[in-house]
Amino acid sequence: DTAVSQTPKYLVTQMGNDKSIKCEQNLGHDTMYWYKQDSKKFLKIMFSYNNKELIINETVPNRFSPKSPDKAHLNLHINSLELGDSAVYFCASSQVRGRNTGELFFGEGSRLTVL
């Protein structure tokens, strides 16, 4: 039983293509996130959704469009892929309690390579 699952795990594609990464959590959490981890291992938040509503959009290019059909799913669509988009993308979820965002549960990551 995987708590936070992402697909695909690996994605190799050409510049200019459009691709999507899917994420699902079965923890009943109300908040989901997308993080990008670059080659230097820095983890940068990209988006956060709470109950299907976007609450964080962290200066990410318009080519990146998250979609949350329900609170258990947060998908990431990327248009016109560029070389600099190559990274590992992590989906995470948490349950906000009061002022505490709660423990983040991460997926295994999706390694995107743009050629």
Added chain:
Amino acid sequence: LAKTTQPISMDSYEGQEVNITCSHNNIATNDYITWYQQFPSQGPRFIIQGYKTKVTNEVASLFIPADRKSSTLSLPRVSLSDTAVYYCLVGSKAAGNKLTFGGGTRVLVKP
């Protein structure tokens, strides 16, 4: 947003205690301090979280001084399998759930 600063790397030996200190000088009143562990090719995994003083669980302890401008993760009696990158994270719902990771500390446990 509270920025965090950690040592880039630390070496230790099996059976020793490892202490990693994270600086977060501009931590906000509502911010919690959370530590995560990440193995290669895996997502980060929650270790421990605290707000003030000391927190202990089955894997680690977290020490937070009164001014909360830093925190120290303590890993007792490390083993080879504790070799990983450890991230300090500061944030709260008041900050819009904007949980920002620092650069992480790469801990290498040697036999």
